[in-house]
Amino acid sequence: MSRSINLAVIPGDGIGQEVVAEGLKVLSAVLPQDVKLETKEYDFGAKRYHATGETLTDADLAALKQHDAILLGAIGDPSVPSGVLERGFLLKLRFAFDHHVNLRPSKLLPGVATPLAGQPEIDFVVVREGTEGPYTGNGGTIRRGTEHEVATEVSVNTAYGVERVVRDAFARAQARPRKKLALIHKNNVLTFAGHLWTNVFNRVAAEFPDVTTEYMHVDAATIYLVTQPERFDVIVTDNLFGDIITDLAAAVSGGIGVAASGNINPGREFPSMFEPVHGSAPDIAGQGKADPTATVLSVALLLRHLGHDGEADRIDAAVTADLTERAALGARSTAQIGDALAARVAG
Numbered sequence: 001m002s003r004s005i006n007l008a009v010i011p012g013d014g015i016g017q018e019v020v021a022e023g024l025k026v027l028s029a030v031l032p033q034d035v036k037l038e039t040k041e042y043d044f045g046a047k048r049y050h051a052t053g054e055t056l057t058d059a060d061l062a063a064l065k066q067h068d069a070i071l072l073g074a075i076g077d078p079s080v081p082s083g084v085l086e087r088g089f090l091l092k093l094r095f096a097f098d099h100h101v102n103l104r105p106s107k108l109l110p111g112v113a114t115p116l117a118g119q120p121e122i123d124f125v126v127v128r129e130g131t132e133g134p135y136t137g138n139g140g141t142i143r144r145g146t147e148h149e150v151a152t153e154v155s156v157n158t159a160y161g162v163e164r165v166v167r168d169a170f171a172r173a174q175a176r177p178r179k180k181l182a183l184i185h186k187n188n189v190l191t192f193a194g195h196l197w198t199n200v201f202n203r204v205a206a207e208f209p210d211v212t213t214e215y216m217h218v219d220a221a222t223i224y225l226v227t228q229p230e231r232f233d234v235i236v237t238d239n240l241f242g243d244i245i246t247d248l249a250a251a252v253s254g255g256i257g258v259a260a261s262g263n264i265n266p267g268r269e270f271p272s273m274f275e276p277v278h279g280s281a282p283d284i285a286g287q288g289k290a291d292p293t294a295t296v297l298s299v300a301l302l303l304r305h306l307g308h309d310g311e312a313d314r315i316d317a318a319v320t321a322d323l324t325e326r327a328a329l330g331a332r333s334t335a336q337i338g339d340a341l342a343a344r345v346a347g
């Protein structure tokens with residue numbers, strides 16, 4: 001645990017600005033006096049793109065690399081063509097900083113409504129591969145715009161890339177009380193990548209005899225996430241499947257307003273980045289309606305990554321307490337929720 005935190009802050013677009021302000025409020029409130037918090041704000045996103053045409057330069061990456069961690073709000077705006085900021089900023093950063101573990105916990109907290117019948121016990125973590133699969137930009141197009149247009153989007157899977165994320169997932173499963181790990185893929189149809197994933201998974205499993213494993217096709221997994229979410233403990237999966245099932249996981253476990261994530265470089269050669277799962281929500285931006293809870297929970301993940309477990313626990317407890325009372329409190333603004341959480345962690 002370090003006695004100082006040098007944090008890069010990227011509020012980004014839309015509600016990113018609003019929720020990050022609350023995340024920082026809670027972070028300042030939870031840190032003890034003797035931990036020095038330094039923050040530097042970066043203006044990436046639509047504003048920078050319109051002003052300079054840039055999304056993320058090599059100089060930006062060099063500057064970001066100096067920080068201990070990155071807190072991100074959201075990037076994306078209707079004024080920018082789709083894909084420019086997603087590829088040019090988000091994916092570029094995740095690849096450049098080798099964020100190969102995309103961690104997305106799903107926990108249904110008390111007092112939080114789920115669209116599922118009953119109040120199932122939901123407490124699982126998705127470990128999504130973050131640097132390979134169909135998201136590497138390995139593809140192309142010819143005869144564009146004609147009726148003979150051809151497009152390829154190749155999924156890249158390496159034994160090295162799969163093994164490191166599978167190992168990370170086994171270690172996380174081993175550290176949890178239930179010690180269960182599910183591999184989710186589609187190895188009956190995507191046989192080349194599927195066999196690589198399955199073989200690596202089975203080989204690594206032999207080193208973790210205390211972890212119970214199962215394999216599930218991704219389509220079946222979407223059923224079980226709705227009908228039996230309590231069966232999951234840790235899930236490891238490919239980049240694309242992980243992207244999709246974590247949105248479903250967020251929907252069943254309290255919604256996008258409370259879904260946190262970490263883009264983690266476990267070897268710590270680069271700063272890891274923590275962000276809410278949601279985007280910039282242009283439909284509610286600037287109105288004080290955004291729920292900052294997902295960002296606050298992302299701050300807890302950030303603190304845990306930096307070894308500040310006690311402070312992370314205090315944030316988690318404050319969020320749990322706030323959610324329990326939320327229904328009775330009526331509608332609150334983004335800042336009011338942030339103030340309430342900051343008061344709880346400080347008190």
Ligand code: NAI
Pocket residue numbers: 015019073074075076077078086090256257275277278279280281282283284289290291292294
């Ligand atoms: P979105 O997550 O921004 O919004 C989806 C829906 O959820 C909207 O109705 C929104 O109002 C609501 N919502 C989202 N966050 C909320 C919060 N904290 N509190 C209350 N309601 C919330 O997804 P959408 O609309 O598909 O994308 C909007 C933009 O965000 C796009 O440009 C997209 O590319 C970008 N995006 C960026 C991400 C990132 O920075 N990592 C992740 C996802 C989307």
Ligand code: MG
Pocket residue numbers: 243244247
């Ligand atoms: Mg997504």
